[in-house]
Amino acid sequence: MASTALSQIAATNIAPKTPPPLSHLKLLEAESIHIFREVAAEFEKPVMLYSIGKDSSVMLRLAQKAFYPGPIPFPLLHVDTGYKFREMLEFRDAYTRELGLNLLVWRNEAALADGANPVKLGTQRCCGLLKTTALLDALRYYGFDAAFGGARRDEEKSRAKERIFSFRDHAGQWDPKAQRPELWNLYNGRTGPGESIRVFPLSNWTELDIWHYIHLESIPIVPLYFAKERRMLVRGESLIPIEQSFVEALPGDERWVRCRLRSLGCSPCTGAIRSEADTLPKIIAELVSFRSSERANRIIDHDQDGSMEIKKREGYF
Amino acid sequence: MSLFAAQLVEEAPTFSIEDFLEAERVKDLLRFTTAGSVDDGKSTLIGRLLYDSRNVYEDHVRSVTRSHGTAAAAIDFAQLTDGLRAEREQGITIDVAYRYFSTARRKFIIADTPGHEQYTRNMATGASTADLAIILIDARKGVLTQTRRHAYIASLLGIPHVIAAINKMDLVNYSEEVFFQLSRDFADLASRVSLRSFNAVPISALEGDNVVHAGHKMPWYIGPALLEYLESVPVERATIDLAFRLPVQRVVRPDQNFRGFAGQITAGTIRRGDPVVILPSGHTSRIQSIVTFDGELESAAAPLSVTVTLEDERDVSRGDLIAAKDAPPAVANHFEASIVWLSSQPLATGLRYLLKHTSQTVPARVRFIRHKINIETLDPQAADTLDLNAIGVVEVETDRPLLTDLYTQSRATGSFILIDPSSNATVGAGMIRYILTTTVANSAEGSPRIVLGKSELLVPVEQYLLDLGHAVVRTRVQNQNIWRALHHSGVIVLVETSDATLQRVGDDFTPSPLIADSTEAVIAALHLESSPPAEHL
Numbered sequence: 001m002a003s004t005a006l007s008q009i010a011a012t013n014i015a016p017k018t019p020p021p022l023s024h025l026k027l028l029e030a031e032s033i034h035i036f037r038e039v040a041a042e043f044e045k046p047v048m049l050y051s052i053g054k055d056s057s058v059m060l061r062l063a064q065k066a067f068y069p070g071p072i073p074f075p076l077l078h079v080d081t082g083y084k085f086r087e088m089l090e091f092r093d094a095y096t097r098e099l100g101l102n103l104l105v106w107r108n109e110a111a112l113a114d115g116a117n118p119v120k121l122g123t124q125r126c127c128g129l130l131k132t133t134a135l136l137d138a139l140r141y142y143g144f145d146a147a148f149g150g151a152r153r154d155e156e157k158s159r160a161k162e163r164i165f166s167f168r169d170h171a172g173q174w175d176p177k178a179q180r181p182e183l184w185n186l187y188n189g190r191t192g193p194g195e196s197i198r199v200f201p202l203s204n205w206t207e208l209d210i211w212h213y214i215h216l217e218s219i220p221i222v223p224l225y226f227a228k229e230r231r232m233l234v235r236g237e238s239l240i241p242i243e244q245s246f247v248e249a250l251p252g253d254e255r256w257v258r259c260r261l262r263s264l265g266c267s268p269c270t271g272a273i274r275s276e277a278d279t280l281p282k283i284i285a286e287l288v289s290f291r292s293s294e295r296a297n298r299i300i301d302h303d304q305d306g307s308m309e310i311k312k313r314e315g316y317f
Numbered sequence: 318m319s320l321f322a323a324q325l326v327e328e329a330p331t332f333s334i335e336d337f338l339e340a341e342r343v344k345d346l347l348r349f350t351t352a353g354s355v356d357d358g359k360s361t362l363i364g365r366l367l368y369d370s371r372n373v374y375e376d377h378v379r380s381v382t383r384s385h386g387t388a389a390a391a392i393d394f395a396q397l398t399d400g401l402r403a404e405r406e407q408g409i410t411i412d413v414a415y416r417y418f419s420t421a422r423r424k425f426i427i428a429d430t431p432g433h434e435q436y437t438r439n440m441a442t443g444a445s446t447a448d449l450a451i452i453l454i455d456a457r458k459g460v461l462t463q464t465r466r467h468a469y470i471a472s473l474l475g476i477p478h479v480i481a482a483i484n485k486m487d488l489v490n491y492s493e494e495v496f497f498q499l500s501r502d503f504a505d506l507a508s509r510v511s512l513r514s515f516n517a518v519p520i521s522a523l524e525g526d527n528v529v530h531a532g533h534k535m536p537w538y539i540g541p542a543l544l545e546y547l548e549s550v551p552v553e554r555a556t557i558d559l560a561f562r563l564p565v566q567r568v569v570r571p572d573q574n575f576r577g578f579a580g581q582i583t584a585g586t587i588r589r590g591d592p593v594v595i596l597p598s599g600h601t602s603r604i605q606s607i608v609t610f611d612g613e614l615e616s617a618a619a620p621l622s623v624t625v626t627l628e629d630e631r632d633v634s635r636g637d638l639i640a641a642k643d644a645p646p647a648v649a650n651h652f653e654a655s656i657v658w659l660s661s662q663p664l665a666t667g668l669r670y671l672l673k674h675t676s677q678t679v680p681a682r683v684r685f686i687r688h689k690i691n692i693e694t695l696d697p698q699a700a701d702t703l704d705l706n707a708i709g710v711v712e713v714e715t716d717r718p719l720l721t722d723l724y725t726q727s728r729a730t731g732s733f734i735l736i737d738p739s740s741n742a743t744v745g746a747g748m749i750r751y752i753l754t755t756t757v758a759n760s761a762e763g764s765p766r767i768v769l770g771k772s773e774l775l776v777p778v779e780q781y782l783l784d785l786g787h788a789v790v791r792t793r794v795q796n797q798n799i800w801r802a803l804h805h806s807g808v809i810v811l812v813e814t815s816d817a818t819l820q821r822v823g824d825d826f827t828p829s830p831l832i833a834d835s836t837e838a839v840i841a842a843l844h845l846e847s848s849p850p851a852e853h854l
Contacts, residue, residue: 024346024424026621033622034581037566041635041676065610066579068624070571153415160414179412180743181438181659183445185581186673186734190741204426206417212341281334288337 025213029062032201034185035164036066036148039199040073042189043146046199049135050076050096050103052088053264055150055202057219058210060099062201063148075102077138077147081130082112083266085243091222106138118268119246130266136172139196146189146197154206164203170194208287215280225283227260227275239274243267340421347552350428350443350476352467353453358484362453362522363416363429364393369529370544372418413439422548437470437692437706438659441746444474445732448552451480451543456489456519460502465510466692468503472510473655473708473748475728478550479507479515482543486535487521493537510695518543560644561585561593562619562730564675564720565637569624577608577624578633580676583729584722585641586618587625592642595633596720597756597807599766601642602627620729632801636677638720638730646730648807650718651754653687654733656703656711660744662737664703664711670744672715674733680716681735687711703745713747717806718756724748756788756807767800767810768839769828770819775811777836778819782809785840797822 022030039046048063050056063072078092096103108116111129118126139147153160163179165187180188189197202210214221233240235252239259242248247268259272260283277283353359367373416427428443430436444450450471454464471479481503489495500517507515518527519538526532527542541549562584569577587593591604607614608624617623625639633639640646658664664683672681688697689709703709724731735745768778775791782789788808792799795812800822803810814820819839820828831839 022345022618022621023343025342027346030581030620030622034566037579037622038676041567066622067567067569068610069575069577069608070569154417160416161412181442181746182743183442183734183746184728184732185446186732188673188734188736188741188743190671190736190738192741204415204417206419206424208341208419209424212338215338216342281338284338285332285334 025209025216028205028209029065029213031185031204032062033066035187035199035201036063038187039146039148039189039197040067043197045142045144046074046146046148047077047104047139047142047144048072048074048148049150050078050092051150051264052078052084052092052222053150054210054214054221054225055152055205057221058205058213059148059150059201060101061213061217061219064099072101075104077104077106077142077144079131079134079138080105080107081134081266082107083117083130083244083268085222085224085241085261085264085267087224088222088264091220095220104138104142106134106141108134108137117244117246118266119250123269126269139172144196145191146199148199148201150202151200152202152205152207152210153200162200162203164200165189166198166200167191168196168198172196174198208284211280211284211287215284222264224261224264227258227278227282229256229258230272231255232257232259232272239272241267241270241272344419344422344424345552346424346426347449347547347550348426348428348447349449349451349547350430350440350447351451351453352430352440352443352470353484357453357455358522359429359453362451362482362484362520362528363427365522365525365528366544367416367418369525370418370420413443420544420548425547437466437708438657438746440467440470441474441657441659444470444476445728445746447474447476449478449480449547449550450476451482453482453484454499454503456483456485456492456495456499459499460506462693464503465506465695468506468512469510469690469692469695470657470708472512473657475724475748477513479512480543480546481515481517483517483519484522486519486526487524491519491521491526491534493535496535496538516540516546518546559584559619559722559727561587561591561639561641562646562722562727563587563623563625563639564677564730565633565635565639566676567635568633575626576630577626578637578639579622579624580639581622582617582619583675584619584727586616587641588616593627593639594642594645595627595631596638596640596645597648597718598632598637598805600629600631602629602631604628632805634805636675638675640720646720646722647752647755648718649721649752649755650715651752652713652719652721652749653751653753654711654713654747654749655724656683656709656735656748657746658703658705658707658709658744659746660737660742661705662740662742662744663705664707664709664745666701669738671736671738672713672719672733672747673736674719674721675730677717677719678736679719682714683711683735684714685712710750711747712753719749721749721752723750723752725750767804767812767822768819768831769812769814769822770816772813774819775813778839779811781836781840 048059067073076096108130116126116129151159151162153162163182165182166174167180168174191197231242232255233242233247233250233252234255234257239257240247242254244267257274258276260275260277261270261272264270275286277286351359351363414429416429418425428447430440430443452464452467454460483496483499496519503517518540519535520527520543522528526534529542529544531542563580563582565578565580567579569579587604587607589604589606592601593604594601605626605628607617608626666683666686668682670681671678686700686703687710689700689703689707691698700709722730731749733747734743735747737744779789779791789811790803790808791811791813793813800810800812819831821831822828
């Protein structure tokens with residue numbers, strides 16, 4: 001008896017049958033890679049929407065992993081509202097050149113020529129023209145049938161119900177009541193003429209997962225995420241970056257503040273936060289002590305209850 | 318959205334980000350689903366779970382805190398999780414919503430699904446990827462029809478663990494007797510629907526008892542609180558112990574020197590040098606390398622996404638499956654499956670649907686509905702169609718064979734969806750129960766089974782193969798691509814030419830003489846002496 005038990009123990013020690021469980025980041029990575037490969041295999045003309053932010057940086061790394069040792073088999077599309085931070089555009093150009101990627105940039109030039117800006121039009125109409133309309137125009141112009149976006153379900157309530165393959169009709173619109181059921185990892189990517197699919201490979205990642213992955217993988221990100229002295233318009237609790245002349249004209253005190261951006265959008269509509277976090281571990285430490293959600297600093301979400309859902313129905317990502 | 322460390326940051330000045338990151342790096346993942354009816358307090362439970370485990374942001378809490386007159390402000394926990402406008406207006410959850418939270422021990426993904434019957438399809442959706450299900454039972458109402466439905470769906474979709482959360486204990490005076498009666502009722506149900514593992518916990522989501530903290534109201538209950546269960550239940554990665562399966566999603570061919578096959582391992586572990594079989598062709602080879610962006614691996618296990626190369630040049634494309642040579646899946650075009658019907662357009666037998674299984678999509682027909690399940694009584698009953706949210710057992714035939722395991726053995730290679738080709742809607746979700754007909758032997762060695770020659774030479778070979786039960790096609794088409802496609806669909810291809818001697822095509826699809834002086838010798842040379850595998854049940 002004893003010898004049997006001992007030999008069993010010995011056998012277990014020599015040949016461990018099951019490897020240790022995979023960490024949640026490895027599981028998320030494997031899932032995202034599977035999604036990228038499905039889309040590349042099933043669609044004729046996919047594109048990755050590249051917003052230059054941290055989520056886009058992670059998406060890009062996952063796409064590299066999915067197709068390695070081959071190249072990423074689709075272009076990147078940046079919808080440039082004309083109000084992105086200068087540092088974002090510099091990062092975009094340098095990083096995509098370094099990786100040898102095919103980057104397409106689309107701007108709603110007509111609206112910009114008309115002087116569209118968030119102060120003049122209000123954030124909702126401005127977003128509608130410079131983001132949503134521009135995006136839909138670009139997708140139509142190039143005839144993309146699938147577009148990867150970096151949205152995560154943990155960002156906002158209406159995103160929590162988004163599918164990984166999110167069907168859009170010929171007008172690019174989303175109907176939350178007519179979503180395709182999505183079981184196991186069997187994605188239905190079939191579309192008719194003019195219809196398309198938005199694909200969210202980061203659906204199951206949280207903000208903390210994203211930061212942790214950037215840290216572990218040493219993924220390059222825009223320096224705006226790191227704290228340093230920046231010129232800000234201070235209005236109550238809000239820190240509004242001053243990059244545009246119309247922002248300087250707004251009420252508030254102009255000051256140099258040690259701060260950083262928690263998420264990147266258009267400079268007039270993305271609030272900065274006071275912060276000392278100038279390294280990734282400090283950013284993560286700050287994140288876990290936060291009391292408010294990531295998008296709370298996005299001025300755009302405060303216009304109206306459920307505003308994100310309205311934007312999504314209209315075709316926003 | 319992981320705030321558990323908030324406490325640490327505030328309360329422990331020694332909080333070390335390095336320790337935190339290390340703990341975070343090795344944390345595993347549990348996916349669970351919650352099922353309950355409109356009034357069972359499911360949204361309240363999830364809100365409570367998030368709030369008490371400090372996984373909710375203050376701006377979210379503020380947005381759902383209502384003060385009623387002079388009374389203290391009350392958090393509406395359900396409002397923390399109800400997403401869409403239509404739901405807020407109707408006050409019910411109508412779709413699957415995914416929530417994320419983590420504790421010091423685990424990261425969790427919740428598939429929050431609606432409970433009433435018309436949303437069976439959403440419940441099945443949430444259950445399809447879940448490691449665990451929480452089924453809510455109102456302590457005042459006990460085990461109801463919907464509880465039976467939820468338990469049945471959990472069992473059907475193969476969820477490894479089920480917890481019955483007996484909720485609203487505050488409304489039955491935290492009665493031990495009520496809890497034990499309901500636990501017994503649930504145990505009866507669990508054995509009736511064959512749940513693999515289950516437990517019951519008495520809770521009050523509204524008051525927070527036994528959700529995250531034990532509380533003091535139920536001293537008679539000595540088991541763990543709900544969260545403790547969630548943190549400690551073993552996550553079943555049973556797929557690691559199964560035989561290796563890699564459905565090929567893409568062929569990676571950046572240049573002439575590299576030809577890799579990319580996919581997510583659905584089961585098992587693979588090591589460099591392991592013998593494998595490629596299906597449906599039946600060719601064998603060995604794993605030459607396991608390639609990833611982060612370097613080559615010595616071994617890889619489910620559910621990693623990898624790219625493998627083979628020692629021999631083999632014809633492999635999307636939809637094929639690379640499997641352990643000694644334990645391949647069935648190659649089947651006719652099987653019995655459980656189906657959850659997801660569409661308001663009822664299931665039509667004989668109609669052509671598209672069936673997506675792993676990485677291949679094939680035309681398929683439901684030949685026959687064996688029965689549907691009466692969701693009230695869980696008894697089988699005759700049916701000639703399945704309506705939205707109906708569950709039934711059907712016979713399916715596919716135009717090309719699937720490379721399949723039974724769902725009970727492996728969710729990933731035992732599941733499929735049906736797509737209506739006219740609307741492109743996902744109309745059915747299927748789980749393979751029995752293989753009824755397999756198509757080809759999985760034992761061919763070496764070259765593709767394509768033979769060329771005069772028809773007088775081919776006819777006896779064809780007859781012999783048919784007698785052995787092989788699928789054979791004889792054709793005069795002299796087009797390699799057509800041969801390749803036919804061969805790829807799993808049949809043996811005999812090509813009529815004017816040649817007086819038989820030839821066979823090699824891996825590169827060019828013919829070479831086949832030296833054989835009898836039909837038997839031809840068969841032997843093709844490694845077809847063995848008959849096809851018996852029906853696989």
